[in-house]
Amino acid sequence: MIFKGLSSPVCSRSSYSTWASRGRSISEAGELRTVVPSNDAYPHNSFGMIFRRYAIEIPASEQMWLIKQLRERTSAPIKDVKSSLVDCNWDIEAAQKDLRKRGVVLASKKSSRTAAEGLLALVQNESKVAVIELNCETDFVARNEIFQYLALSLAKLALQVESSSPQVSGAFPLGSENLEELKINLDHPKLSGEKTVQTAIAELAAIMGENVKLRRGFVMSAPSQGIISTYLHTSPQPGLGRIAGILSFEVEDKNASLDSLKRVGSELAMHVVAAKPLFLTRDHVSSDALENEREILKSQAESTGKPQMAIEKMVEGRLQKYYEEVVLMEQKFVVNDSLNVKAILDNLSKEVGSPVKIGGFCRMEVGEGIQRLEASN
Numbered sequence: 001m002i003f004k005g006l007s008s009p010v011c012s013r014s015s016y017s018t019w020a021s022r023g024r025s026i027s028e029a030g031e032l033r034t035v036v037p038s039n040d041a042y043p044h045n046s047f048g049m050i051f052r053r054y055a056i057e058i059p060a061s062e063q064m065w066l067i068k069q070l071r072e073r074t075s076a077p078i079k080d081v082k083s084s085l086v087d088c089n090w091d092i093e094a095a096q097k098d099l100r101k102r103g104v105v106l107a108s109k110k111s112s113r114t115a116a117e118g119l120l121a122l123v124q125n126e127s128k129v130a131v132i133e134l135n136c137e138t139d140f141v142a143r144n145e146i147f148q149y150l151a152l153s154l155a156k157l158a159l160q161v162e163s164s165s166p167q168v169s170g171a172f173p174l175g176s177e178n179l180e181e182l183k184i185n186l187d188h189p190k191l192s193g194e195k196t197v198q199t200a201i202a203e204l205a206a207i208m209g210e211n212v213k214l215r216r217g218f219v220m221s222a223p224s225q226g227i228i229s230t231y232l233h234t235s236p237q238p239g240l241g242r243i244a245g246i247l248s249f250e251v252e253d254k255n256a257s258l259d260s261l262k263r264v265g266s267e268l269a270m271h272v273v274a275a276k277p278l279f280l281t282r283d284h285v286s287s288d289a290l291e292n293e294r295e296i297l298k299s300q301a302e303s304t305g306k307p308q309m310a311i312e313k314m315v316e317g318r319l320q321k322y323y324e325e326v327v328l329m330e331q332k333f334v335v336n337d338s339l340n341v342k343a344i345l346d347n348l349s350k351e352v353g354s355p356v357k358i359g360g361f362c363r364m365e366v367g368e369g370i371q372r373l374e375a376s377n
Contacts, residue, residue: 058090062090063085063090066085066090066092067081067082067085069092070084070085070092070095070096070099073096073189073190074096074099074100074190074207076099076206076207076209077209080099080102081095081099084096084098084099084102099206100203100206102206113137113210113211114137114211114370115135115136115137115210115211115212115213115370116135116137116366116367116370117135117136117137117138117139117141117142117366117367118133118134118135118136118142118147118151118215118366118367119133119134119142119147119148119151119236119240119241119242119366120132120133120151120232120240120241120242120243120244120364120365120366121134121148121151121152121154121155121239121240122155122230122232122239122240122241122244122246123152123155123156123158123159123239124159124228124230125159126222127221127222128159128219128220128221128222128228129159129219129220129222129228129230129246130155130156130158130159130161130174130217130218130219131155131158131217131218131244131246131362131364132151132154132155132158132174132179132214132216132217133214133215133216133217133364133366134147134150134151134154134201134212134213134214134215135211135212135213135214135215135366135367135370136208136210136211136212136213137210137211138210141208141210141212143236144208146188146190146191146204146207146208147204147208147212148236148237148240149186149188149191150186150188150191150200150201150204151240152239152240153184153186154179154184154197154214154217155217155239157179157182157184157197158174158179158217158219159219161174161178161179161182161219172218172219172220172221173216173217173218174216174217174218174219175216175217176213176214176215176216176217179197179214179217180196180197180198180201180214181196181197181198182196182197183195183196183197184196184197184200186200190207191203191204191207197214201213201214215370218246218362218364220246220248220360220362222248223248223249223250223359225250225251225252225253225254226248226249226250226251226261226356226359227248227249227258227261227262227265228246228247228248228249228265229246229247229248229249229261229262229265229266229268229269230244230245230246230247230266230269231244231245231266231269231270231272231273232244233245233270233273242365242366243273243363243364243365243366244273244362244363244364244365245269245270245271245272245273245361245362245363246269246272246361246362246363247265247268247269247272247358247360247361247362248358248359248360248361249261249264249265249356249357249358249359250356250357250358250359251352251354251355251356252354252355253352253353253354256352256353256354256356257351257352260348260351260352261348261352261356264344264348267333267335267344268341268344268358270334270335271331271333271334271335271341272328272361272362272363273363274334275328275331275332275334276363277326277327277328277331277361277363278326278327279326279327279328280327280328280329280358280360280361281327281328281329282323282327282329282330284327285323285326285327290319293319293322294315294319297314297315297318297319297322298311298315300318301314301315301318324340328341328358328361329341329342329345329358330342341358345357345358
């Protein structure tokens, strides 16, 4: 009997619909409907007549076309696309709405999974630079053009935000909580309209089938007399990359050659990416970091069994090496290691005829500090 192939009734106003289950589409199994007359017509009658009405058969070719169209609209997995179309009796508009509703639920279930891949998006104008980190679970999703579109859109939004946060290495940090409640206007065929950043990210997660998170952002303002230079490493398109270096130059003479400043600024922004400096000058090295390094170096020197005076000299010598590794001004220039960064600035100051100094710098890398879960064999 047909009842064996049907699921439980679902109430809809004064009627009940029973839908085909166990993998059979509505076009295959048809629809069984129980009609209960309106209470207005029969206020004391709770009984009705039962009849069967089978849905119109949809050809396989049309089903495939609908699946293709809905998948192009949403980029959802084909299994979910077909499921929503079947549930909505092959109504593509209703199925698209159903996918969006289910997507938010699916995205919330995925939110506990580690998202350590993704991209940095960077935009700038004459007065400042903004960079954000948008994370996902796999590099495959990071290469998707919808993901890249949203990342750049979020960076443009961050550029408009004024932050009261304390300055860190010349940059003002923007927490994800400061951005997620903001409104963003999107104009992409699969992600459009005005919505909150949080909603846009949830919809993207539903489309991609992965956990997607806005992790952080930074904004750096240009000095009143100077420039900001940027560099993006592993960049799939302008404004996107996996590692970003941002550096500001301050110059005393407002008429100094901007071309020279921009040329050297770009090289030093690339240097920041490659050399991974932690501090601008020795004076910026924290006492905790210095004492920790000194303790490590002393322990290493004592293991040699040399006299205390020799140990102290070894520690001081190795501290000098530590400064050269972590202090930007004392690092060897990656483009020409016969010079350090301080020498590069001295040469630039002579070239433009005015003292030039680094106002601040920022280095960001996708996934840094996020613990990745390694699969065990």
